[in-house]
């Protein structure tokens with residue numbers, strides 16, 4: 001597994017705005033989508049391309065396209081939905097496989113309540129999207145679901161990740177590629193990331 005912390009100035013600028021205490025639902029949503037786009041740009045940086053010829057106004061020339069890479073975007077309900085439009089703005093034809101997991105506030109254990117995967121997921125690269133990687137329980141369970149379905153190539157995009165969660169995921173799924181805008185300091189006693197974002201799901205959906 002590799003953890004890529006995306007230090008691009010635009011990413012860090014937008015993450016800083018996202019952390020502000022009095023942020024509105026509208027602004028939180030906008031920034032979450034924009035960061036989804038920027039993380040997608042970074043995560044697809046090493047996709048293989050192949051050359052082909054086209055006719056242009058000045059004759060024939062050689063251009064490139066992404067080489068046979070079939071993707072499925074995997075938003076983790078609820079909060080992952082907040083990143084989805086931003087991710088799909090760069091890869092608009094990607095199929096979407098939805099999983100629903102909710103973390104118990106007391107035990108911090110995730111419960112799976114929905115699995116709706118594309119049928120040929122065993123032939124696709126899965127791009128998991130969720131704003132938060134905290135204890136890592138939700139991500140471990142999501143990767144378990146994808147691997148059980150035959151998926152072999154799995155990447156994840158997270159706005160913020162906790163070092164404790166990364167370590168736990170790494171121990172169980174060493175083949176995962178993680179992209180995040182920030183590896184934050186630590187988890188607090190309630191399993192929230194510090195400095196983190198607070199409850200990302202509530203902020204995206206305007207609940208609470």
Ligand SMILES: O=P(O)(O)OC[C@H]1O[C@H](OP(=O)(O)OP(=O)(O)O)[C@H](O)[C@@H]1O
Nearest residue numbers: 077078079102103134135136137138201
């Ligand atoms: O790494 P973990 O400790 O498992 O926590 C991370 C999970 O917690 C949040 O979701 P939550 O369960 O609050 O659901 P929501 O998206 O419906 O708010 C977050 O969006 C992740 O999915």
Ligand SMILES: O=c1cc[nH]c(=O)[nH]1
Nearest residue numbers: 134192193198199200
């Ligand atoms: O800090 C955290 C941890 C889990 N879920 C969140 O929304 N925020």
Ligand SMILES: [Mg+2]
Nearest residue numbers: 199200201202
């Ligand atoms: Mg939540």
